[in-house]
Amino acid sequence: xxxxxxxxxxxxxxxxxxxxxxxxxxxxxxxxxxxxxxxxxxxxxxxxxxxxxxxxxxxxxxxxxxxxxxxxxxxxxxxxxxxxxxxxxxxxxxxxxxxxxxxxxxxxxxxxxxxxxxxxxxxxxxxxxxxxxxxxxxxxxxxxxxxxx
DNA sequence: GCCAACGTTGGC
DNA sequence: GCCAACGTTGGC
Numbered sequence: 001x002x003x004x005x006x007x008x009x010x011x012x013x014x015x016x017x018x019x020x021x022x023x024x025x026x027x028x029x030x031x032x033x034x035x036x037x038x039x040x041x042x043x044x045x046x047x048x049x050x051x052x053x054x055x056x057x058x059x060x061x062x063x064x065x066x067x068x069x070x071x072x073x074x075x076x077x078x079x080x081x082x083x084x085x086x087x088x089x090x091x092x093x094x095x096x097x098x099x100x101x102x103x104x105x106x107x108x109x110x111x112x113x114x115x116x117x118x119x120x121x122x123x124x125x126x127x128x129x130x131x132x133x134x135x136x137x138x139x140x141x142x143x144x145x146x147x148x149x
Numbered sequence: 150g151c152c153a154a155c156g157t158t159g160g161c
Numbered sequence: 162g163c164c165a166a167c168g169t170t171g172g173c
Contacts, residue, residue, distance in 0.1 A: 129166040
């Protein structure tokens with residue numbers, strides 16, 4: 001079973017929000033590389049829930065794919081922040097997932113600490129100026145990050 | 150197909 | 162709020 005990491009702005013959806021909701025839609029991804037990774041994610045896959053664009057960027061917990069990729073409805077909603085005028089019901093290029101809460105870490109693992117781990121040098125997250133919001137995590141990287149909790 | 154301009158991401 | 166890096170757009 002592959003592992004992943006997905007970024008979310010906690011002001012939009014935080015791991016604490018997901019714990020309260022139990023389950024949520026993961027939408028709004030508007031980058032083809034990230035979308036393609038989402039499309040290869042399967043029900044049951046685990047991912048690190050990363051908090052971005054916030055006071056303490058870092059990995060905040062773990063969640064699980066509850067429903068595999070389907071056309072992202074937010075692309076079709078004119079009032080949505082994620083509306084895409086070029087998308088239609090017949091031809092919607094964007095994908096959403098449903099995700100379920102698994103675990104919230106007692107402390108966020110800060111990006112600054114992740115960057116100090118040699119085992120994580122290959123992870124796009126810690127590479128300079130990487131903006132990829134959905135990425136695969138190897139089982140070795142997964143174990144290395146779990147050990148940092 | 151090139152590439153400049155522009156918008157976005159996201160840490161700091 | 163700044164700004165570097167990156168992706169996308171669109172004229173040519």
